Amino acid sequence: MSASPMDLLRDDLRDFAGYRSARSSRLVGDAWLNANESPWPNPVVGADGLRRYPEPQPTALRAAMAARYGCLPEQVLAGRGSDEGIDLLIRALCRPGADAVVVTPPTFGMYEVCARLHWARVLGVPLEDGDAGFRCDSDAVAETVLAGGAKLVFLCSPGNPGGNLLPLADIDALARRLQGRALVVVDEAYIEFAQAISAVTLVGRHRNVAVLRTLSKAHALAAARVGCVVADAELVAMLQRCQSPYPLAAPCSELACNALGDAAWQATRTRIDAVIEERGRLAHQMAQLPSVARVYPSSANFLLVRFTDARVAMQHLLRAGIVVRDMRAHDGMADALRITVGTPSQNRRVIEAIAAMEVAA
Numbered sequence: 001m002s003a004s005p006m007d008l009l010r011d012d013l014r015d016f017a018g019y020r021s022a023r024s025s026r027l028v029g030d031a032w033l034n035a036n037e038s039p040w041p042n043p044v045v046g047a048d049g050l051r052r053y054p055e056p057q058p059t060a061l062r063a064a065m066a067a068r069y070g071c072l073p074e075q076v077l078a079g080r081g082s083d084e085g086i087d088l089l090i091r092a093l094c095r096p097g098a099d100a101v102v103v104t105p106p107t108f109g110m111y112e113v114c115a116r117l118h119w120a121r122v123l124g125v126p127l128e129d130g131d132a133g134f135r136c137d138s139d140a141v142a143e144t145v146l147a148g149g150a151k152l153v154f155l156c157s158p159g160n161p162g163g164n165l166l167p168l169a170d171i172d173a174l175a176r177r178l179q180g181r182a183l184v185v186v187d188e189a190y191i192e193f194a195q196a197i198s199a200v201t202l203v204g205r206h207r208n209v210a211v212l213r214t215l216s217k218a219h220a221l222a223a224a225r226v227g228c229v230v231a232d233a234e235l236v237a238m239l240q241r242c243q244s245p246y247p248l249a250a251p252c253s254e255l256a257c258n259a260l261g262d263a264a265w266q267a268t269r270t271r272i273d274a275v276i277e278e279r280g281r282l283a284h285q286m287a288q289l290p291s292v293a294r295v296y297p298s299s300a301n302f303l304l305v306r307f308t309d310a311r312v313a314m315q316h317l318l319r320a321g322i323v324v325r326d327m328r329a330h331d332g333m334a335d336a337l338r339i340t341v342g343t344p345s346q347n348r349r350v351i352e353a354i355a356a357m358e359v360a361a
Contacts (some may be wrong), residue, residue: 003180005207005235008151010095018241023053054250057240061253064260065228069200069213074233077240078226079247082189082212085229086154087114088239089185089210093151094120100150104136106161106330108187111154123148127162129332133297134162138170145182152183157199158190161327161338163298165194168202175206183235185210192218192272193279194299200230207232217301218272219259226256275301279341282350286339291357293335302340310335312357320353322346 006014022035032052041048062073069076079085090101100121103111107127115122125141127134141153153174157166166186175184186199188211202209214227226248229239258264283303287295291313294306302325307313310328314337317324325338339350 003207005183005210005232006238007180008093008183008208009238010093012095013092013238013242016241018243019245021053021056021245023246024056049250053246054248054253056243056245056247058248058250058253058257060257061226061248061260064257065213065230068260068265069198069211069228069230071200071203071230072233075203075230075236077229077231077236077243078253079228079243080225081216082187082214082227082229083110083114084243084247085210085212085227085239086110086185086187087117088242089152089183089229090114090118090120092239092242093183094118096120100148101152101154102141102144102148102150102182103154104141104156104159106134106159106327106333107154107156108160108189121148121150123150126332127159127164134159134164136164136166136170138174142174142177145178150182152185153178154185154187156187156189158194158299160187160190160300161302161304161325161330161333161336163190163296163300163302163304165196165299168197168199171199171209172202172206175202175209179206179208183208183210185212187212189214189217190300192268193275193301195272195276196299203230203232207235210235215256215259219256219264219268220271221255221259224252224255226252275341278344278347279303282339282341282347285351286354289351289354289357291354302338304336304338306335307337308335309357310337313337313354316353316357317350320349320356322349322353324350 035053038051041051061078062076065076066073096119100123101115102123104127105124112122123144125144127136191198199211210229210231216222283295286292291308293308296304314326327333327336327338
């Protein structure tokens with residue numbers, strides 16, 4: 001078993017107890033008068049349960065997440081999407097103005113945003129762009145961590161926007177090398193579309209591995225804002241002390257529990273299979289278009305596409321009423337757009353809009 005991740009915490013937070021809300025007290029009674037809640041329900045809404053604060057960490061939701069992701073409930077910190085997990089990890093581990101995080105651009109922008117908001121340095125190790133797509137140089141990541149005194153490494157797998165899946169063996173080796181030096185955080189927002197083994201399987205082996213999961217993508221619950229950090233139980237308990245008292249609304253927790261159940265999971269699997277099939281079809285058809293310079297292989301629910309003229313491609317898509325992610329402002333992405341895999345009819349519209357570039361030219 002590797003060293004405790006608690007060794008990586010900010011020194012000033014080691015004895016930090018956090019805020020103890022009224023719901024965090026394990027008290028028994030039938031007249032709850034400790035949280036200054038309304039004694040009557042809202043007459044318009046009519047749901048009596050909503051007048052009470054929710055559980056800080058909903059027991060049923062943590063159990064459902066643990067069952068779905070293959071870990072223990074005490075290894076799960078539920079929160080507002082995976083974004084909150086990113087923020088909490090940086091907040092708990094990085095001393096403002098002193099510590100650093102390592103990212104692998106092009107990647108999800110929230111890692112850098114949260115780091116800068118917490119006044120943590122950001123060290124970049126660019127992904128290698130090869131014939132098979134983007135690749136992470138794990139040795140370069142480790143060397144940057146050790147040389148730069150970084151506390152956190154953020155790895156996105158499958159990558160956003162590249163769609164590249166990181167080999168689990170590489171993550172395993174990196175975590176082993178950085179034992180006691182840094183926490184390796186694997187963002188698996190899109191892992192369901194890769195149909196690959198999750199890095200959650202490494203959490204029991206390496207205490208310095210944390211995994212971010214979300215219900216926003218495959219589970220189609222983006223508006224509910226539910227996700228989690230899966231990590232060492234001791235670290236999870238510390239992160240909860242840094243979290244706001246009631247991070248999840250009770251209705252959202254109930255929706256998430258239902259979505260994680262076996263019956264809902266079967267329906268989700270059907271949608272995932274449909275996305276994967278459409279992803280392959282869309283990639284093949286896009287690659288045939290003369291205005292498309294490159295379609296990256298993807299293990300996610302989107303495609304990164306380079307165009308001969310991305311500006312014109314964006315214009316044609318918008319004229320057709322299709323909104324995609326403009327990547328042109330990102331380093332090395334001046335000719336690229338990221339296109340989410342939609343329904344078959346939406347994907348046909350994308351192909352038709354890009355094909356119209358040839359006619360207009």
